[in-house]
Amino acid sequence: MRADARRNRARVLAAAETVFAAKGTGAPTEEVAREAGVGIGTVFRHFPTKEALLEAVLADRMRRFAEEAQSFAAAADPESAFFVFLARWADVSAAKNAYTDALAAAGAEVPRLAADVGAKVRDALGALLSRAQQAGAVREDVGVAELIALMVGASRAAEYVGDDAGLRTRTLGIVFDGLRPR
Structure with a gap:
């Protein structure tokens, strides 16, 4: 090009x-x-097509999110990095869901996260989780698979509360408290 x-x-x-x-x-x-x-x-x-544009924007957003995840994984304060990143995930997911919903409504195949992007996010999430657990900020019985499942649900919950920032913050806080050691 x-x-x-x-x-x-x-x-x-x-x-x-x-x-x-x-x-x-x-x-x-x-x-x-x-x-x-x-x-x-x-x-x-x-x-x-508009669907091709939506897919490209979504792919670009997810690539940038993977890069952001990697920078959080290297942060000096593992506890803060972990929870700030999870809150960021909820923000990014609302936009991602809007794109995927629009693609699905148009009858387009919703693209899966590119393998390399997904691997970068999972690797960074694993590093974030491990560092936060070593710092005593996150329960030891949580793995990456559980964390992803939890964040998918928490992201939809954050999206559900809409523009009520206070309710969104409190809802995510409850979820995050469940990740902390007992």
């Missing part, structure tokens, strides 16, 4: 993320083109 085409693609992805965050995944592709400062043809040259 030529350098200008790569730049245009990146601008379209960034614009799509901005537009979809502000107006929902149902926002028209024309708004994405306007936000990116390109013509609609440029959007469709890179993403032949």
Whole structure:
């Protein structure tokens, strides 16, 4: 891909993320083109369907989330890093769920998290969990599989409470308290 085409693609992805965050995944592709400062043809040259654009934005968000997870795994304070990352997971999951729900509603196949991205998140989560357990901040009987299952449910719960930030914080706090040693 030529350098200008790569730049245009990146601008379209960034614009799509901005537009979809502000107006929902149902926002028209024309708004994405306007936000990116390109013509609609440029959007469709890179993403032949809106579903392809949604998939690309979702994949890009998940790639960045994996990188973020890795940076949390190396943080100096394992307890804080662990719980801040889990709260961040709940935030990211709400957007991820909106994308996957929109793809499913459109009849598109919902993409699975790319194997390399999923592996990075699981590895970073394992490192976060292990460090938090070694610091005495998290129960020893929790494994990565249990933590993922718990966070999927907690993320849907956080999404369910909507814009009530206080209720969301209290709900996640209850879940996080269940992860702490007895």
